[in-house]
Amino acid sequence: MHPAFQGLITIVLGVGGCLGYFWLSNQFLDKVLFPARGKDIGKNINRANMIRPWLFLLPALLALGLYLAYPVFETLRLSLTDRVPIPGGGGAYTYEWVGGANYAQMMNEPKFWEAVRNNFFWLLVVPAMSTVFGLLVAQLTDRLSWGSIAKSIIFMPMAISFVGASVIWKLVYDFRPIEQEQIGILNALVVSLGGDPQTWLTVPFWNNFFLMIVLIWIQTGFAMVILSAALRGIPEETIEAAIVDGANPFQIFFRIKVPQIAGTILVVWTTITLTVLKVFDIVFAMTNGQWETQVLANYMYDKLFRAGDWGVGSASAMVIMLLVLPILVWNVRNARKEMR
Amino acid sequence: MDNIAGTKSSLTWAVNISVIALALLWIMPTLGLFISSFRTADQIATSGWWKALFPSEQNLVLRADDPEGNRVERAGVYVVEGQLFEAGHSAEISAWGISSREISAYVPGETADLGDGETLTVQADGAYVWTGNADQLSGRGQRIFVTATTPPEFTTANYNRVLFSGSTTDGMANAFFNTLTVTIPATIIPIAIAAFAAYALAWMDFPGRGLLIAAIVGLLVVPLQLALIPLLKFHLGIGIGKGYLGTWMAHTGFGLPLAVYLLRNYMVGLPRDIIENAKVDGATDFQIFTRIILPLSFPALASFAIFQFLWTWNDLLVAKVFLIDATGETTVMTNQIVELLGTRGGNWEILATAAFVSIAVPLIVFFSMQRYLVRGLLAGSVK
Structure with a gap:
């Protein structure tokens, strides 16, 4: 069956x-289970109204429960077990309790600590820069006649996928030999400024920041929209009072x-x-964690689907959950x- | 900025200029890819996309037509006449030469002496006349080095190739339909489920309501990463494996907290009078919900629908885990682009076009429904 057709049926x-x-279920409740008639009419209506919210x-x-709550506990359990194939079981697995061994193994991997270090910088830089840029744009465009056009442009990357953004920025960072x-x-x-061209994405440590720029570029629009609405909500009197008192625009702002x-x-x-903690696509598409750009989410994907190590993969997912x-x-x- | 206290013109200027600078900075990367998708591989490789909008000066190595079959005899000398540029390709030659060491030895219209009476004349528009004896005009055509200014040139060939060639490695057509197949049910089904739950949480009184709302706020931030293995295990266990059904279910589950949260916040704000009047008139909860609440909640439904659409359309991780199997037939566009990055990392014309095909739909949705998107963001900024 054609998938599109399948989709339509779904x-x-x-x-x-x-x-x-x-x-x-409502009909059943009102007509069969607790009908609003007969001698128990009042009681029945009350009972039906107790049950209806749950319907x-x-x-x-x-x-x-199944798709979000249960997995949290199941991942915790899996992180304390090892997946072992059953000999002759035709691809079936059993899960052996290993206690903290997966966590210990993870802690001994330099790649994990690299991911933790990088995630730390991501957490430090991306929310700060996005918020600062967002606030800046929100304030600057506040009274501008063409502000909504500028805002649309800066908001636009929100609609672009992380993968699309990765391609866009890979072209920005493209490298050709100097000749x-x-x-x-x-x-x-x-x-043109007289420097040497660089392969930006392969210079360890600094390349992390070139990946972060992609997310800052995407998230600034989000920060701008929210903060712009907040700025509009500030009571006009407080600003007028400050102007009367002789405050300059910078004092008013800060x-x-x-x-x-x-x-x-x-x-x-x-x-x-939160977005930063879950960032996967950008690193996956641009460097795939090479050249010391690993992050936790991509580390986890590597463990799960490349190494097939569900235990350590679950353990690293729990680290994200903990954060x-x-x-x-x-x-x-x-x-x-x-x-x- | 602060018109109340009289305009400070210098500051206004600074504001205008910095906003222009920021807007340019933000649109430049996307614009670069967009323009590149309309250029040929050669153009992309030889000049930056920012030069594509202006006539460009290029150094080209061209060849006169091979004398075999093209040379004509005129008054004892052989002549080859022709045009260096292909038909439809206009360019203006500013200098030319016949040796790689002196590529601009002659100006257009000048006649070069190739020795022993052999001559070559090249005009600015690329027309040339090459004369000599039978020995000189034989074998391959004369190499000509030209410095030419070509006008901006764009092509839609890349889009033809990516969308209609049917190629499995470069083609996006199949992935486009797969993405659409994932996206539409994954957008509509959570709305149907969430709307009823949101109504119960907003307008029905029952013990544990506050706790449930808090739990949903908590689930809003649970990282997707935690759900991957348990759910994959679950899907394999119940026998649906990797495929559309599992992907739709996963997207529905992951989208629900935001859907319930957004819709509940919106429904709580609807006027109490309408609902109570309807109750007095004998309407059941089911009727109130379908006849009054749903139509009134349209803005919130639209907001969530846009979110969920953008999120499922742009998703890579869920598709990789729950959808794409070893055959790769159910690949989605984001995955296809990542594969292209691996196999065709240097073929910018293919990459740029493929990326733009996938970006185009969300951008259209974004620009046509920006109002609802903003409203949704403001209502649901916990996620």
Whole structure:
């Protein structure tokens, strides 16, 4: 069967099944299980209303449980086991408990520490630069007549895939020997300023920053959109009062505006931090972790699907989870605070 | 910037200039790839894309036509006449030569003496006249070095090759349809599931509601990486293996937290009166949901749909883990591009075109529905 056709059937079955499930289960609840008639009418309506929310929630809870909650625990379990093929089992595996051995093995690999070090720099640089650029653009375009065009341009990379962005930037970083004409704009610039062309992506340590630029380029638009809305939300009076008091534009920006949107800046920062922790495609497509550019997410992919080592792969996934955990707790606490 | 206190013109200038600089910086990389996708391999390799918009001066090595079959005898001398450039290719020669050491020895219109009466004249438009005796005009055509200015030239041949050639290594047509096949169900199904859940979380009162909402906020940030092995194991275990079904299910699961969160936040803000009036009139929850809440929630549904569409269209990891099997027939565009980066790293005309084919659809969605995207970002900036 042609996949497109299969897709069409899936849409119909998925959406139809969903609607059918909700309709039928509601009918069942109201007409069969607790009918709103007879001598128990009041009790039945109450009972039906107790159950109905769970009917509405069931498919979502099942999917969330199976696809997000269960894997967290299963990955934890797998990280403490080794996958061993059963001899003569025809590709079947058994999982042997090994305790912390996978973690110990991982800690002994230089490639893991390289990934940790690089991730540390990614976490330091990308959220900071994206937020700073985003704030800068948001502020500069705030009162500009053609600001929305500039914003659209800077927001646009958000729609481009990490892989697409990798190709785009590989052309920027392209290298030709010095006697040839450079076709990468960065090297062309360097040569026109009298420098030597560089293979930017293979110079250890600094090449990490050239990969980070790609993500900063993508994420700045996100920061700009959120911060721009926050800047618009600042009460006009506070700014007017500052102007009356003789504050210059820089003082207004740093002393009046930034403190008032500090909460939003923090949200933007943490959101980009999450993206950075999960960054895989850029490194995979541009260097694949060579030349000391490994990051945790790509390290994990390597372990899982190249080395086939599910134990160490799961262990490195748990490291990512551990790094995300503080943000998770912070988000949940904020959400609960808001609800009260 | 601060018009209230009277315009500071120098500052306004600085603002305008820096915004122009930033916007240029941001669009330049994409523009480079876009322009490159309309150039031939030779053009890309010999000059930077920023020069493609202007006439370029190039040093070319061309050849006169082989005398065999082309030479004519006129008054005792043999003559070959012709045009150095192919038809439809206009260029203006500023200098030319016949030796690699002196490639600009002559100006157009000048006649070069090749020795023993053999002569060659080249005009600015590439027309040449080569004369000599039978011995001199034999074998291969005379090599001519020219310095020529060619106007900007663009081609759609790359797109033809990438989209319609049917080649499995360079072709994107198959991957394009595969991506579409992944994307559409993976966008629509989570909406159907999430909308009901969001309604329950927004407008139904039951014990544990607050806890559930908190749990969903928590799941928003769980990294995808954790789900890969357990789910792959699960898919292999229940027998669906690698394929579209598993990919749709995975995308649905991963998209749900944001969908529920976005839709719930939006639905909570709908006016209470409408819902209570409907209840008083005897409408059931199911009716309220389908007749009132869903139509009113259209902006939030659109926001999520755009997110999910962009995310599934641009995804590489989920496709690599859950979809693409050893045969590679179900490859998606992002994966195809990564393969091209490996096999055709230097063929920028193919790479640029393939990348642009995959970028084009999200860009169209982005520019036509930017409003909903911004709204969604503002509502769901926890993720």
